Amino acid sequence: MTASSLPRPPRPRGRVLDARLHLLSRQVLDRHDVPVTTIDDLAFSPVPREGAHDREEVTGARTYVVDALLTGAALVVRVFGGRAPTSVWERVGWQHVSDVGTAIHLGVDGDELDVTWTERWVRDKIIRHIPGGRHDPE
Amino acid sequence: MILSDLLDLPVHDATERLGYCVDARLVLDAPVVGPLAGARLHGLVVSPRTGTSFMGYERSGLTAPWPLAQWLRHRHRGTFFLMWEDVLRVTTDRIVVVTDATRYDPSPTD
Numbered sequence: 001m002t003a004s005s006l007p008r009p010p011r012p013r014g015r016v017l018d019a020r021l022h023l024l025s026r027q028v029l030d031r032h033d034v035p036v037t038t039i040d041d042l043a044f045s046p047v048p049r050e051g052a053h054d055r056e057e058v059t060g061a062r063t064y065v066v067d068a069l070l071t072g073a074a075l076v077v078r079v080f081g082g083r084a085p086t087s088v089w090e091r092v093g094w095q096h097v098s099d100v101g102t103a104i105h106l107g108v109d110g111d112e113l114d115v116t117w118t119e120r121w122v123r124d125k126i127i128r129h130i131p132g133g134r135h136d137p138e
Numbered sequence: 139m140i141l142s143d144l145l146d147l148p149v150h151d152a153t154e155r156l157g158y159c160v161d162a163r164l165v166l167d168a169p170v171v172g173p174l175a176g177a178r179l180h181g182l183v184v185s186p187r188t189g190t191s192f193m194g195y196e197r198s199g200l201t202a203p204w205p206l207a208q209w210l211r212h213r214h215r216g217t218f219f220l221m222w223e224d225v226l227r228v229t230t231d232r233i234v235v236v237t238d239a240t241r242y243d244p245s246p247t248d
Contacts, residue, residue, distance in 0.1 A: 009219055009242035014167030014175055016246050018183065019141050021161060021194040042141040044179060047168070064222070065168045066177035070140065083142065095172030107173050 017100060027103045028069065028092065030110035036092070037115050039104065040074030043067045043091065066094045069104070071115055090115040143228060149184050149220070151237045157184040159233055160191040163219065163246075179222050182233070183244050186216040197244040219244040 019042055028036045045067040068091040073084035092115055098107035110116050127133045141162060149156045161183040168176025183197060196214030201207050224239035
């Protein structure tokens with residue numbers, strides 16, 4: 001059976017995104033279009049659904065929604081395989097996402113997010129101690 | 139659960155292996171939690187032969203560059219979409235779906 005002979009799935013009400021195609025490896029920009037990170041993975045969390053209580057043991061009976069964009073540990077896992085522990089992921093909550101296009105746009109400043117802590121640490125602990133490192137280039 | 143728990147896993151029903159999960163389809167129709175609606179897991183795109191996917195050629199109308207499009211369409215022939223409601227369970231090594239799960243056209247509906 002070819003793909004074209006298959007029936008079309010029920011049309012959902014909202015916009016459709018394919019996670020790997022439209023989200024993974026996309027650049028994330030903050031509200032000033034400053035690059036923040038790229039998306040390495042997505043975290044899902046289950047939400048209760050009406051009428052599904054009798055099938056709670058069935059995975060598909062639970063509705064899963066994207067909880068956060070994950071970044072950080074993808075390279076090691078892709079090279080060596082396995083599953084990175086939850087603690088190594090940096091999370092950007094889905095509530096901060098304002099638009100999905102060729103890049104993922106956030107509605108907050110990148111400095112407000114935990115994911116940019118290494119950049120802030122390098123700026124505050126190293127760069128600012130270099131002569132001329134406390135102001136913009138002239 | 140994270141997306142990597144689903145991608146590339148073999149998809150089985152009670153009797154046979156149907157293929158491999160090459161993508162997870164989301165729909166922005168969950169309750170709004172910020173500027174955008176919540177992204178609900180809607181279903182899985184399953185390819186019979188491989189868990190890899192390149193730029194979605196197997197589920198789009200892309201025809202260029204012609205040799206690449208032909209090769210990828212051939213490699214992913216028979217790709218289909220499964221509704222999330224048909225998933226029975228997800229383990230570390232496979233996704234098990236109901237035996238009579240309906241196979242849908244994998245093309246995005248937008």
